[in-house]
Amino acid sequence: MDSLKLLQALALLFVLTSAVATSSDGSDVYEWAAANGANVSKVVLRDDGEAGPILHAKEDIEAGEVILSLPANLLFPTRVSDHSPVVHMIENTTIGRITAICLYLISERADSSSHWKPWLQSLPPRFFHALSYSEDDMLHFQASSFKELRDRKKKNVRQEYEQTVAPLLHKLPAFDPLLAAVDKPQNVTREDFTYEAFEWAYSVVTTRGIFPGLLGEEEREGEVPLLVLGPLADSFIHGASGVKISYDAQEHRCVFSALHKVAKNSPISIGVGMSSNMELLANRGFMMQNNGNNFVLMKFQLDRNSDMHASARESMMKQLNLSNPMTYVVRYGEMPQGLLASLRIQSLSPVEFGSYGKALATPVTLENEWRAYRLLISSCNSILAMYPTTIEEDEIVLTQTKTSRHLRAAVLLRREEKLIYESIKTWANDAWASILYASAAPADGSSSQ
Ligand SMILES: *[C@@H]1O[C@H](CO)[C@@H](O)[C@H](O)[C@H]1NC(C)=O
Numbered sequence: 001m002d003s004l005k006l007l008q009a010l011a012l013l014f015v016l017t018s019a020v021a022t023s024s025d026g027s028d029v030y031e032w033a034a035a036n037g038a039n040v041s042k043v044v045l046r047d048d049g050e051a052g053p054i055l056h057a058k059e060d061i062e063a064g065e066v067i068l069s070l071p072a073n074l075l076f077p078t079r080v081s082d083h084s085p086v087v088h089m090i091e092n093t094t095i096g097r098i099t100a101i102c103l104y105l106i107s108e109r110a111d112s113s114s115h116w117k118p119w120l121q122s123l124p125p126r127f128f129h130a131l132s133y134s135e136d137d138m139l140h141f142q143a144s145s146f147k148e149l150r151d152r153k154k155k156n157v158r159q160e161y162e163q164t165v166a167p168l169l170h171k172l173p174a175f176d177p178l179l180a181a182v183d184k185p186q187n188v189t190r191e192d193f194t195y196e197a198f199e200w201a202y203s204v205v206t207t208r209g210i211f212p213g214l215l216g217e218e219e220r221e222g223e224v225p226l227l228v229l230g231p232l233a234d235s236f237i238h239g240a241s242g243v244k245i246s247y248d249a250q251e252h253r254c255v256f257s258a259l260h261k262v263a264k265n266s267p268i269s270i271g272v273g274m275s276s277n278m279e280l281l282a283n284r285g286f287m288m289q290n291n292g293n294n295f296v297l298m299k300f301q302l303d304r305n306s307d308m309h310a311s312a313r314e315s316m317m318k319q320l321n322l323s324n325p326m327t328y329v330v331r332y333g334e335m336p337q338g339l340l341a342s343l344r345i346q347s348l349s350p351v352e353f354g355s356y357g358k359a360l361a362t363p364v365t366l367e368n369e370w371r372a373y374r375l376l377i378s379s380c381n382s383i384l385a386m387y388p389t390t391i392e393e394d395e396i397v398l399t400q401t402k403t404s405r406h407l408r409a410a411v412l413l414r415r416e417e418k419l420i421y422e423s424i425k426t427w428a429n430d431a432w433a434s435i436l437y438a439s440a441a442p443a444d445g446s447s448s449q
């Protein structure tokens with residue numbers, strides 16, 4: 001008998017713990033959104049590992065069908081608390097829209113009577129975007145320009161808080177223990193608007209918001225909000241473009257429809273525009289496989305110190321509308337025309353100066369072309385040497401299962417960058433080979449001397 005009781009108790013315990021487990025898979029926020037007018041007839045929320053609860057198709061969805069529609073009262077920051085102090089705080093200021101949304105997020109989070117409570121409680125406790133990386137984490141990015149991007153973001157967010165938010169705080173009531181005892185936690189005070197709270201709100205917006213303006217033409221229709229943020233809208237997987245956004249101004253609903261057929265049980269994916277993995281990691285805290293928008297930055301600068309012809313080269317570059325110095329965005333296996341032309345100018349010997357005009361479109365001479373490619377390859381090698389590990393060593397780290405999410409992201413990103421530099425060397429090799437073969441072709445009468 002005792003053992004039966006124990007079994008029953010255990011069964012009860014099991015039910016209880018599994019109920020707790022399902023509340024963190026997003027089912028609370030799903031039910032709440034449905035009760036508040038979201039049309040979720042085609043979707044469910046299902047835990048997708050690192051990405052958290054993600055919208056999945058409940059049944060096959062045909063191209064053009066509505067996947068999900070959300071009433072305006074589920075689009076933040078509508079329906080903020082009646083006694084939100086933010087309206088008064090930002091009145092007559094020129095505060096940016098994103099910053100205003102951050103302030104509303106802070107105030108709704110501090111107000112236990114907020115309409116948004118179920119959604120705010122469903123948000124993850126940690127974020128994995130640029131601001132979440134410590135100085136120690138940053139070492140793993142090696143020579144990547146993710147470091148500059150992250151430092152700039154940290155600085156900008158801090159500056160926005162200090163220069164825009166902090167001067168407005170005097171408009172809010174200060175914390176008063178007597179009032180707090182009476183009004184309880186509904187009252188939002190100045191003390192709720194710390195820098196940490198602002199960084200949290202900023203993190204929610206950048207990692208979970210949809211910015212329709214960044215999406216492709218076919219992924220939005222008509223007038224769409226600048227930012228779509230709120231329950232379920234923040235639960236698409238971001239990657240391949242599978243969803244079109246529109247806003248029905250008559251019904252006051254944000255509508256997400258299928259760009260292609262979505263098979264039952266598959267996750268529903270929304271596009272990321274032209275974002276590279278570096279930008280995705282910095283803003284949203286994740287990266288995509290096979291992202292064709294990845295790039296490295298290569299800076300071209302004429303050598304003023306040891307090149308006595310630097311001024312002459314500079315004026316040639318001016319004639320050709322080539323900037324010096326200039327930072328080029330270089331994608332996998334692609335050579336920007338301006339960078340190649342600049343390398344040709346840098347590699348001109350004085351006897352070739354007269355022919356500099358050809359540099360924009362064609363090799364100036366075979367010799368010059370050869371020197372330009374050598375310069376390109378040696379530049380790639382110098383940059384690669386600034387990364388302490390090789391691609392092979394990075395791949396070994398990636399096969400280890402116990403690497404943290406931060407470390408893995410750093411290794412993935414630095415490996416992708418190295419692959420791009422290697423692809424540029426391969427480009428130079430192939431380009432040189434094709435010149436050799438072209439000059440050797442029998443049809444070309446001027447060749448083979
Ligand atoms: C919900 O959406 C489905 C298809 O997307 C539609 O058939 C249904 O009528 C909608 N329900 C309501 C209550 O609007």
Ligand SMILES: *[C@@H]1O[C@H](CO)[C@@H](O)[C@H](O)[C@H]1NC(C)=O
Pocket residue numbers: 088091092
């Ligand atoms: C904002 O400007 C209006 C019109 O000038 C004024 O009536 C109002 O009091 C101002 N509000 C605040 C909070 O300063």
Ligand SMILES: *[C@@H]1O[C@H](CO)[C@@H](O)[C@H](O)[C@H]1NC(C)=O
Pocket residue numbers: 083173179183186187
């Ligand atoms: C505190 O919140 C209540 C509503 O819950 C509101 O009526 C009251 O005015 C607030 N007090 C202050 C000082 O803002």
Ligand SMILES: *[C@@H]1O[C@H](CO)[C@@H](O)[C@H](O)[C@H]1NC(C)=O
Pocket residue numbers: 319320321
């Ligand atoms: C450089 O730019 C100027 C003005 O934009 C233009 O007139 C000129 O044709 C350009 N030169 C070349 C070589 O592209």
